[in-house]
Amino acid sequence: MAGGATPKGGYLDILRAPHAARLLTGTLVGRLPNGTGPVAITVFTRAEGGSYSLAGGLIAVYGLATAVGQPLLGRAVDLKGQPRVQLPAAVISALGMAALAVTGIGNLLLAYAAVLVAGLFTPPLEGGLRALWPSVLGREDRVHRAYALDAVAQEVMFTVGPLLLTLLVSLRSPAAALVVINVLGVLGALSVVVSQPSRTWRSEPREAHWLGALRSPGLLALLASFFFVGLALGSITVAAVAYADDRGNEAVYGWLMAALGLGALVGGVAYGARQWAGAPERRLRVLVLLLALGYLPLLLVPGPAAMTALAALSGVFLAPAIACAFIVVDRHAPSGTVTEAFSWLVTTFGVGAALGSAVSGPAVELTGTPAGFAVAGVGGFVAFLVLLGTGRVLAPPAPRVRHAVSGGTETPGPGAGRTEKNPHSSENDRNGAVEPGFSTGLQA
Numbered sequence: 001m002a003g004g005a006t007p008k009g010g011y012l013d014i015l016r017a018p019h020a021a022r023l024l025t026g027t028l029v030g031r032l033p034n035g036t037g038p039v040a041i042t043v044f045t046r047a048e049g050g051s052y053s054l055a056g057g058l059i060a061v062y063g064l065a066t067a068v069g070q071p072l073l074g075r076a077v078d079l080k081g082q083p084r085v086q087l088p089a090a091v092i093s094a095l096g097m098a099a100l101a102v103t104g105i106g107n108l109l110l111a112y113a114a115v116l117v118a119g120l121f122t123p124p125l126e127g128g129l130r131a132l133w134p135s136v137l138g139r140e141d142r143v144h145r146a147y148a149l150d151a152v153a154q155e156v157m158f159t160v161g162p163l164l165l166t167l168l169v170s171l172r173s174p175a176a177a178l179v180v181i182n183v184l185g186v187l188g189a190l191s192v193v194v195s196q197p198s199r200t201w202r203s204e205p206r207e208a209h210w211l212g213a214l215r216s217p218g219l220l221a222l223l224a225s226f227f228f229v230g231l232a233l234g235s236i237t238v239a240a241v242a243y244a245d246d247r248g249n250e251a252v253y254g255w256l257m258a259a260l261g262l263g264a265l266v267g268g269v270a271y272g273a274r275q276w277a278g279a280p281e282r283r284l285r286v287l288v289l290l291l292a293l294g295y296l297p298l299l300l301v302p303g304p305a306a307m308t309a310l311a312a313l314s315g316v317f318l319a320p321a322i323a324c325a326f327i328v329v330d331r332h333a334p335s336g337t338v339t340e341a342f343s344w345l346v347t348t349f350g351v352g353a354a355l356g357s358a359v360s361g362p363a364v365e366l367t368g369t370p371a372g373f374a375v376a377g378v379g380g381f382v383a384f385l386v387l388l389g390t391g392r393v394l395a396p397p398a399p400r401v402r403h404a405v406s407g408g409t410e411t412p413g414p415g416a417g418r419t420e421k422n423p424h425s426s427e428n429d430r431n432g433a434v435e436p437g438f439s440t441g442l443q444a
Helices: 011-016 020-030 032-047 052-080 083-103 108-120 125-137 140-171 174-193 196-200 217-247 251-272 280-300 304-315 318-332 338-367 369-389
Strands: 404-406 409-411
Touching: 011 020, 011 140, 020 032, 020 125, 020 140, 020 174, 032 052, 032 083, 032 108, 032 140, 032 174, 052 083, 052 108, 052 125, 052 338, 083 108, 083 174, 083 196, 125 140, 125 174, 125 196, 125 318, 125 338, 140 174, 140 251, 140 318, 174 196, 217 251, 217 280, 217 304, 217 318, 217 338, 217 369, 251 304, 251 318, 280 304, 280 318, 280 369, 304 318, 318 338, 338 369
Parallel strands: none
Antiparallel strands: 404 409
């Protein structure tokens, strides 16, 4: 991976930008229902006297519905704008979970219908935030650093969310916790959509095509790779449970997952603190390879202390790989499909994680705990091979010819006739962003 230089400013520079802290916080709060959904459904189902099998079935329906809904709602956002889609979706999703809390699991048809609605209408806040960063932050280096901050914030949310859920359950009940978490989600979405950047954001003109963002070969290659990254992460979750069972200590599972999150957090902070030279498509291959290599030591399954350290090491390159993937999505998404493209990444990663959990379970039962971690290693290396084998379609997009702007007048260059993108545009320069930095200081 090419070396980097310390960029001007830092994370505080991002958070001090108008609207940035509010958008990041609102998005994280708005995503609490989805981030805690599987845990909340399990806790509620068990409290109602349901089996783990029923909880698993409800979670599977919720996850599948979310995977279907995200790109569809993302496309709707690109077409209709954020407020007209995000807030109604958040409200409907919250009503679905509230229905589950009120009706319980006595009527299975209603229970499954409730989680189906909740998952299908989960608002695509992740993709929406990444679509807003260019208009809020302007410079490309700041946008890229915001992507890294976004990836780090996700690790914090997935740690704090379950803790908040546990606190609410202890204070009241699982049903009350389910309702409160979803009310917070609606308030988070509301905070985002009433902000000026969200209200004024408009997608770039798009070519009418039924495939939408999926007509980009580069994006398809990236999604295929991150399906296997998700598979690797999903398999680690199951393998970590098996490892804890082998040691006869359930708390070990919590330590392993916390260490994995801590490693990702540290890696993401370090990655975003640097400005990296070279094309992100090439850098992503290196990051995914390092991620795959980091999974291999887990096969040793040493004692809990050493295993916790190895889990932290295995997470170091996760957030940097995700942050770099955000940049690649941004560069390869067809014009006018940015929210949908980011939503597809969320969907693909989630489906891969679900499959990883499904594959890792039988692997552990047949050959032991190391096999579960082996699935993670295989997933990581397949993800790298996909990126390696699709190098042609994932080649850095050809830069558009830009015009120099000075004193409010344009100086035509060799590409005269092309229109210079408005520096206050809402999206990045699809398929034409130049990395690293902006030679003219304008937004890509």
